[in-house]
Amino acid sequence: MTTTKTALVTGASSGIGEATALKLIALGYTVYGAARRTDRLRKLAERGVRPLAMDVTDDDSMRSGVDRIVAETGRIDVLVNNAGYGSYGALEDVSQEEARRQFDVNVFGAVRLTQIVLPHMRALRSGTVVNVTSMGGKIHTPLGGWYHGTKFALEALSDCLRMEVRPFGIDVVVIEPGGIRTEWSGIAADHLEKSSAGGAYSGQAEAVAASMRSEAMVKRMSPPTVIADAVGKAVTARRPRTRYATGFGARPLLALRRVLPDRAFDAMMARSVGLPR
Incomplete structure (x- = not known):
C-alpha cells in the first residue's frame, strides 16, 4: 500500500470534474479521473491524472474501476461523486425512461459507487466522500423537476450517510455549486427543447432554454475552479464543513429560499427565466 493519498473523481472529462482532478493533483494526491470515454481524458493524463473508464450506471464497470485503483495503490481516500447531467422538461412531458436515467446517473450511480468504495475507507479508518449536488438541491426552477428531484435526493442521502459512517472516521461533504461555466446548461437546454417542444409547455420551454443559453447568463457564471477549490478545502480540512455552497448565485439564492414564502x-424564479408570474 502506498502512503500517498488516492482520489477518485467521476465525470472528470470536463468542467467541474476536470478542474477537481487537477486541483487534487496539485494537492499531492494520486488521482484517477473517471469517465465513460477515456479519449476525453487525454489532457488530464498529460497532467498526471490516471484515466479510468467508468460508467456509473454499470455495476461491473464501477467494481472493476475500484478494483484497479486498490490493486495499484492499495487505498482510496477520497471519492468525488461528480458525474451527472441536467434533464429538463415539464414533469408531464418527460418520459419515465428519461426520468429513470436521470436518477440512475445522478443518484443511484453515486450511491452505488459509494457502496463499493466504503469498505476500503473503513479499512483505513478514514476517508472523505464528496457528493456534488447543486444549489438546485435546495431550490427549484420551472421545468427542472426531475433534475431537482435527483439533487434533493442526493442531499438527503448524504446527510444520512454522514451520520452512519462517522464512527469509522469517514467524512461526507456536500458541494452545492451555483451557476458554473460548463457544458451543463447547454445540455440541459437541449433536453428541455427535446422533451417539451410543440406541446402545452412549449412556450415555457423556449423561454427557459433561451435563458440557459443567454450570453448575459453565461458571462455571470463562475469558472469550474471555484468548485475545485471548495473540494480541495473540504478534503484537506481536519474537520470539514458538511456543505460548501459556492459559485454564481448559490449563497444569495439559498438565503432567499430560507426566508421567502x-x-x-416561485414568482422570483419565474421572472428570472422570463416566464409570467
Missing part, C-alpha cells in the same frame, strides 16, 4: 420564491 413559497409563492414569492
